Amino acid sequence: MPGRRYNLLIRLTRQHPLDPLSRLLSLYPLRTALNVRCHFAAPWRIELPDAEAGCAPYHLLVAGSASLELPDGSRAPLQAGDAVLFPHGGSHRLRAGDGEPSPARKIHGSHLAVETNDGTGPASDILCGELRFGPESVPLLRTLPDVVLVRTAGEPALASLRALIALLQQEADQERAGTAAVLAQLSSALFALLLRGWLEQSGTPGLLAVLAEPRLQAALHAMLAEPERPWTLDQLAALCHMSRATFVRAFRQTAGTPPAEVLTQLRMAQAARLLAQGRLAAGQIGEQVGYQSEAAFNRVFKRHHGVGPGEYRRTARQA
Template sequence: MLCGTFELGRHHALLLRALPEVVHLRTRGRDDYAGLHALLHTMRHESQQASPGGDAVIAHLSAALFTLVVRTLMDQGDLQQGLLALLMDARVGPALAAVIAAPAEPWTLERLAEVSRMSRASFARHFAELSPATPMDVVTALRMDLAARLLRETPRSIEQIGEACGYTSRAAFGQAFKRVHGTSPAAFRRQAG
């Protein structure tokens, strides 16, 4: 058994809400988990040694472990609702993939349904079976996740980031950002350092 904590930060709330509260993977006797076993073995070894760079190795292996756990949950079909369930769904997944690929596009329910080759009503009904959020709420959440990342990692202006996330005015972007993150884009950038 290996215990630890993943700290993703509040800007990754969309991903965290997509995961179950408790994840328990049983790997005994399953050859398809050989990579996971090897990763855990290496993490255990690094945590017991006082080798230079050990903390960096553990941090990177932890990211890989998190990815493998999410992949395993997806493979096992344990994600019945939320963002990952939507992305895995053959009917609505293409629409969300399109939003992720082009967040600045003027997405509407009609366009999302069109990308998924469904009627607007069928798309909305099927979406509701997989997510408590509306399609447009998910579009906004994806855009705001991107906005938070751009504010933290790039020197782009707030207007440029708003445009990259599909907003034509700084005011509209600021209102949406504050509604999701609880603070203005400028304050978020200052807090992120």
């Protein structure tokens, strides 16, 4: 019977391959924070200036309604279940009701700060937080618009995001052991669910758009799984069961950039992550992401990140 136990052990310990979105997000580590919960009655206003580089504020409208206002004068109505993220940290305003907003005051709980006011109009409940990205995430953030708005109401496919928002609300209501840790972990899952929801609702070109295009997923999955391989257009096209010309045309239309540029982006993201970990020399990292020449690796890395591998590693250590 030892053989059977051994086979069972293999089956139990074998790791399932990551799906393309999970693998992509693993290249871009981030820190999360749920900062404040706002219990406001109209009229009220939340106004945020431009955030510092790498900081992406978000708001989750748990109950009530609001209006999102941007510096260019554009507006969007928000309702319960909506989630809005500002990947580039742009200034914005959330408000409800007419007239001068009722002043907000803070009520400090043990786990999460709460703000309220003395308005007399319809009530709204908003969870506000932020995602913080390192410099290696710049290529990913470039593919995102200034505002990522996901509406979960009446969308069965977004049940997971809707449930996460409800769970964040439930935990924020409690003063139980471990609440702070639970809120932190739930906030970490928020970005992945927001991206997945946004991909399903938008047709915006970019690297992430390839994930939403079934015809191209095999090629992106291959590049994510083995970025060090010298992938050719013929090989990638064959994985997608397309001719080379059809594949290149479809990829450009979806991503807005050729496959070779996407492969380079993925390689540089992986290289940045390895440099931040600090375990391998730059030349070794270059080889792991497909460059036999350290000079060529250094040149491409600097073009993508603005600094060479050595300076990038030093900056990452100080962060």
